[in-house]
Amino acid sequence: MHGGRSMAEFLQLLVNGLAVGCIYGLVALGFVLIYKAGEVVNFAQGEMMMLGAFVAFTFIVQFGLNYWIGLALAVVVMAAFGGLLDIVVVRRIIGQPQFSTVMLTIGLGVMMRSGASMVWGPETRGLPSPFDKTVLQIDGVVLSAVYLAILVTTALLCVFLLGFFRFTRVGLAMQAASQNQLAAYCMGIPVKRVLSSVWALSAGVATIAGVMLAPISLIDPNTGAIGLKAFAAAVIGGFGSIPGAVVGGILIGLIELFSGVYLPEGFKDTAAYIVLLAVLVVRPQGLFGAVGRKKV
Amino acid sequence: MTILRAQDLAINFGGIKAVDGITFDVNKGEIFTIIGPNGAGKTTIFNLISRIYQATSGKLVFDGDDITHMPPHRIAGRGIARTFQNVELFEHATLLQNLLLGQHAHRKTRPWEEVLFLPRVRVAEREIRRRVEEIIDFLDLQHYRDVVVQHLPYGVRKVIEVARALCTQPKLILLDEPSSGLNVEETEDLSFWIRDIRDDLGITVVMVEHDLALVNDVSDRVMAVNYGRLIATGTPADVQNHPDVIKAYLGG
Structure with a gap:
């Protein structure tokens, strides 16, 4: 008697886990992009996602704009914010010890969190999505369109980024600058401007993640804490690998949901980190990472 | 002069x-x-x-x-092009990709044209590739065209750096x-x-x-x-x- 039901439950968990994992993956992608480009770990990446969701909330709910227009505007506003953050603040600390950049980005995260609760208040907000009420029923498995939309959007975004990095001049310039800044300058690449564009890009990606997350888990100024899980996802993926970040995110999303149902209480929030530790022990360079030894 | x-x-x-x-x-x-x-x-x-x-x-x-x-x-x-004392190449890219990047400063196409691969981009790409192949022939680097640079010996990488500098015209x-x-x-x-x-x-x-x-x-x-x-x-x-x-x- 349990056969049918547990199968349905399994499929549902699978889809939900994939969807949540995609969100982690997109935030992790932001970590990786910025790290690859400028060797800065942006610990405010989760907060950028939270801010992006709130900006979209303002456009869509408070201004009553069309969902897609609101989303597009939020991405543009946040991309500008990300770029400015690099130009005005982060750029100045390049060349300082790694510790300073860590403290700086953690501090920026705290400021974004308090800024958000001053502007939008500490309460939880919902963001309606055009997929809200659509439900698909396949063989007794109820799938919400909101979750499927997340999967499709993530897939599209990955294809877009792949094309962008492989075929456009700006994308290639970003890759070049991340491999060797000195050489990139000599090839005529405006390295500083390229780094700021990377910040803009990863703020834009974070915004899309935030807007997709809002309908399934509501948003408040502390939503940025997801950044921690995304960070774990980036590490599992090999910190520096773009596909690795997405796969790492999906892995963590699946582990979280499945362990919440199939394992004893308490594992939901720790299982992801147990896997992280296991990966670090067995394969310290991450699942997709190149061997990270520095040549001397 | x-x-x-x-x-x-x-x-x-x-x-x-x-x-x-x-x-x-x-x-x-x-x-x-x-x-x-x-x-x-x-x-x-x-x-x-x-x-x-x-x-x-x-x-x-x-x-x-x-x-x-x-x-x-x-x-x-x-x-003005240059090489470095300790070789500054794009280590994770192939020789060909390194040389193609040398042409970066001279590309005038726009991102959307590049994504759609419009005729203008195709013509520009063909011209860039032709120039890169000339340099490859000039410095006898044909064997290494698709090898990732970090796997090549130091002497070859020094020559590649000269080649890349030449590709900036x-x-x-x-x-x-x-x-x-x-x-x-x-x-x-x-x-x-x-x-x-x-x-x-x-x-x-x-x-x-x-x-x-x-x-x-x-x-x-x-x-x-x-x-x-x-x-x-x-x-x-x-x-x-x-x-x-x-x-x-x-x-x-």
């Missing part, structure tokens, strides 16, 4: 005058070599010309334009110790290539070099520097016999 002119060029790092008021001219079509003991300021001069360092004072004029304050990424498009190329780390045979090939770069491609060469056999072999003029100051300029023989140059190398 002068292609590059440095006038009272100087840079201080804190209290250290790494380059201390040097004036020199490089003529179009010549092979001009900078020699000097370690720490004399030779590479610093290169870094000033390629605008990685900002000069404290003085002036740099290239091909009629004042480039003293030009941003570093515009130098390539203006026609320069008027002037700065070679920073091109022979360091090369064996005797590779150094001999290098002296032919340096001459071919000037004779066949019409590119003016400025190099920093320690191997005096190579210096004598290819240089038209030599400039000796020490402690950031110019000590002598002239033919290779003149400079090497100059009493101040001998003193700089041997002490005393």
